[in-house]
Structures are given as C-alpha cells and as structure tokens.
Amino acid sequence: MRYLIRQKVFSFGDNFTIKDEFEQDRYIVRGKVLSFGDKLRLEDLNGNELFYIEQKLFRFLPEYNIYAGGQQMATVKKELSFFTPKFVINSVYGSYDMQGNMFGYDFQIYKDGRMVAAISKKWFAFSDSYGVEIENGEDQAFLLALAIVIDQVLHDDKNNS
Numbered sequence: 343m344r345y346l347i348r349q350k351v352f353s354f355g356d357n358f359t360i361k362d363e364f365e366q367d368r369y370i371v372r373g374k375v376l377s378f379g380d381k382l383r384l385e386d387l388n389g390n391e392l393f394y395i396e397q398k399l400f401r402f403l404p405e406y407n408i409y410a411g412g413q414q415m416a417t418v419k420k421e422l423s424f425f426t427p428k429f430v431i432n433s434v435y436g437s438y439d440m441q442g443n444m445f446g447y448d449f450q451i452y453k454d455g456r457m458v459a460a461i462s463k464k465w466f467a468f469s470d471s472y473g474v475e476i477e478n479g480e481d482q483a484f485l486l487a488l489a490i491v492i493d494q495v496l497h498d499d500k501n502n503s
Contacts, residue, residue, distance in 0.1 A: 343482060347371075347472040347489065360486060369483065371490060380406070380494050384487050393487040397494070404495040408433075408487050415484070418491045427496060431488065435481060440492065449492055451485060459485045461492065 344363035360369040367387060374381035379397035386392060393415070398405040408416040416433035418440075427449075431438035435453070442449040451459040459476045472493070476485045 343476055343478065345474045345476070345482075345486060347474060347486070347493075369486060382490060382494070384483055384490070392483045395487055395491060395494075406491045406494070408484070408491070416488075418488065420495055427492075429492070429495075433484075435484060438488070440488065442492070442496075449489075451488060453480070459489070461489050463493075 345368065346361045346363070346365075348358060348361070357373055358371050359367050360371065362368045369392070370385045370387065370389070372383045372385065374383075379399045380395065381397070382395040383391050384393040384395070392410065394409040396407050396409070398407060403420045403422060405420070406418045407414055408418065415435070416431050416438075418429055418431050421428040421430055427440075427442045429440035431440065437454055438458075439452045440449055441452070447463040449461040450457050451461070457477075458480045459474060462473045463471070472489060474486060474489050476482050
C-alpha cells in the first residue's frame with residue numbers, strides 16, 4: 343500500500359496527517375510540544391494511539407524507542423556511516439535494516455533481508471513530503487512509525503544539535 347506523509351508547514355509541534363494513495367486520511371501523528379527530545383504519537387483517525395515514538399537523549403548517535411500499549415516494540419539506532427545513512431532496528435516484529443542514499447531522501451527498509459518498504463522524500467515540496475510504499479502483509483502503522491523516525495533523525499532541524 344502507498345502512503346503520503348506531508349507535514350504541516352507552520353504547525354505548533356510536529357503534527358501531521360498520513361494519507362493513503364487515494365488521498366484519504368489514514369493516520370494522525372501528534373508531537374508533544376515543549377519536551378526534551380522528540381515524542382510523537384501515531385494514532386488512528388479515532389484518536390487511538392497505535393505507536394508512541396520517543397527519542398533517547400544523551401546518545402552519541404540518534405536512538406529512538408517505539409512503544410505500543412506501553413510495551414517497547416522496537417529500538418531504532420542510527421549507525422556511524424560516512425556516505426549513506428544506515429539504521430538498525432531491533433524489534434519484536436523481526437530484524438530490520440534501513441539504508442538510504444547519500445542525501446537521506448530515499449530509503450529502503452529490509453526485514454530479514456527482504457525489502458518491505460520504500461520511502462522517498464519529495465525534493466521541491468514547500469513542506470516535507472514523503473511517499474511510502476509498504477508491502478502487503480506487513481504492519482503498516484509500524485513501518486510508518488519507522489519512516490517518521492528517519493525524518494526526525496535526518497530532517498528535523500531541532501533534532502540536529
């Protein structure tokens with residue numbers, strides 16, 4: 343399935359809607375304002391929290407935890423690499439790797455060596471926009487949470503300190 347993640351340009355905090363390929367709203371992402379580190383909630387359209395994303399502070403390289411129902415589901419760690427960004431994900435869903443191009447605008451997510459999602463950031467959009475294509479049979483919301491983590495690590499200006 344294909345999704346479009348388009349952040350609101352002048353929103354207070356990191357709040358945005360995720361649409362499907364037919365421009366129908368599918369998920370809402372709400373960021374916590376005035377907090378230390380990134381804290382985001384991926385919700386369904388009824389406001390039910392599906393995943394909670396939290397940045398771990400005081401790390402040499404960015405690291406995030408993803409929770410569902412209060413249980414830790416995954417840890418996402420950026421690896422030290424020189425030309426292309428790489429991430430390692432330890433999760434209850436299996437072993438994942440993320441690899442991107444030199445500019446951090448195109449990524450592939452692999453589960454146990456098999457590509458399960460592709461992420462592409464649009465270059466000339468006024469706000470950050472991503473196309474995310476996820477294989478059928480995969481946890482759509484979880485893979486969207488991983489795409490959000492990539493954006494937070496690579497493209498969120500307040501995170502680059």
